Amino acid sequence: MHTLVRFLIFLVIFCSFQQLQAQEAYQKRIRELKAQRELVVQQEKEALKAEITLIEARVNAGELTAAEAKALKEAAAERRALNIENRQAILDNEIALLERNRGEGIAMQDSLANWKESPSGREGHEEDDCALFGIDCDPWYWGWEKHWQYDRRTYSDLVIAFGFSNADVEGLSLEQSPYKLAGSRFFEIGWAWRTRVFENSNFLRFHYGFSFQFNGLKPEGNQYFVTEDGQTSLQEFALPLDKSKFRMDNLVVPVHFEIGPSRVRVSENRVRYSLNNQFRFGFGGYAGLNLGARQKLKYREDGDRKKDKLKGGYNTSDLIYGLSTYIGIDGVLLYFRYDLNPIFQDAEVEQNMLAFGLRLDI
Structure with a gap:
């Protein structure tokens, strides 16, 4: 009996540690998204610079007139500006969703998508399922954040x-x-x-x-x-x-x-x-x-x-x-x-x- 009590205490400590890890993963994901937001402007500017270089090369080769090149440059600049706006908006929305639900929304959407994929709701025992004595122990179920990895080993x-x-x-x-x-x-x-x-x-x-x-x-x-x-x-x-x-x-x-x-x-x-x-x-x-x-x-x-x-x-x-x-x-x-x-x-x-x-x- 004493051995079983020690095991249960260990299990409680282990679950608490898992919860702390989930919270750290949630904060890490927020930091990653904010870092990606900062990179968006740099990436689009570099892409625009590369496009302008190609347009100027075509002008030098006699393929484009100065007026045509100006129109292409303005179109490229407008497209890159819209890309920055749209990409940052996507990241801002994901950050807001994570912060509002502490990661729950993303995991729940993923879980519901898997549910719909299966003809019977859930297709048996998937590797992402987590149940203990019939009780769902997925972190999103209890309000904990679970960051989905692309490939879990x-x-x-x-x-x-x-x-x-x-x-x-x-x-x-x-x-x-x-x-x-x-x-x-x-x-x-x-x-x-x-x-x-x-x-x-x-x-x-x-x-x-x-x-x-x-x-x-x-x-x-x-x-x-x-x-x-x-x-x-x-x-x-x-x-x-x-x-x-x-x-x-x-x-x-x-x-x-x-x-x-x-x-x-x-x-x-x-x-x-x-x-x-x-x-x-x-x-x-x-x-x-x-x-x-x-x-x-x-x-x-x-x-x-x-x-x-x-x-x-x-x-x-x-x-x-x-x-x-x-x-x-x-x-x-x-x-x-x-x-x-x-x-x-x-x-x-x-x-x-x-x-x-x-x-x-x-």
């Missing part, structure tokens, strides 16, 4: 994984494992970023982030974990156990290479790659720290219900590292990982944690 997702965990025990097959196959489970939650590796292809992506892992093991029979003389092993409990569960919590940094096709959507102001209904395959590993281990025992003693929660002291590995892979369609993936570090340090019989289940990239 990095996207992010909330990652949730759950399923069955167990241990690869030296000398035993998985069927001979001393832990219940269906009763031992894991849960994982974290945040991941996905960056396109190549400039003009989204087939290969670099996937990285951080995750909290909660790995559970339920011993078979009436056994529980005991540490004696630096060795952690399963032993018979003195009373009939209603429940025996061991859990190890980790904070890890997963790193994967991901391959698979994607749909590209090109419009006048942006390029986006979508993984909607597309095959994905990722392979890589992870490394991190063991945050703690605990054991929960439930039993009856003299007719009374007893519940023991025993923390620490199980000689678990401090450093966590292993291999992982996933495969699936869109954000629904089959997921497998294997710890290369032993569960218990200096154990006579080495055991390695493994997990298999479902992963959701939201």
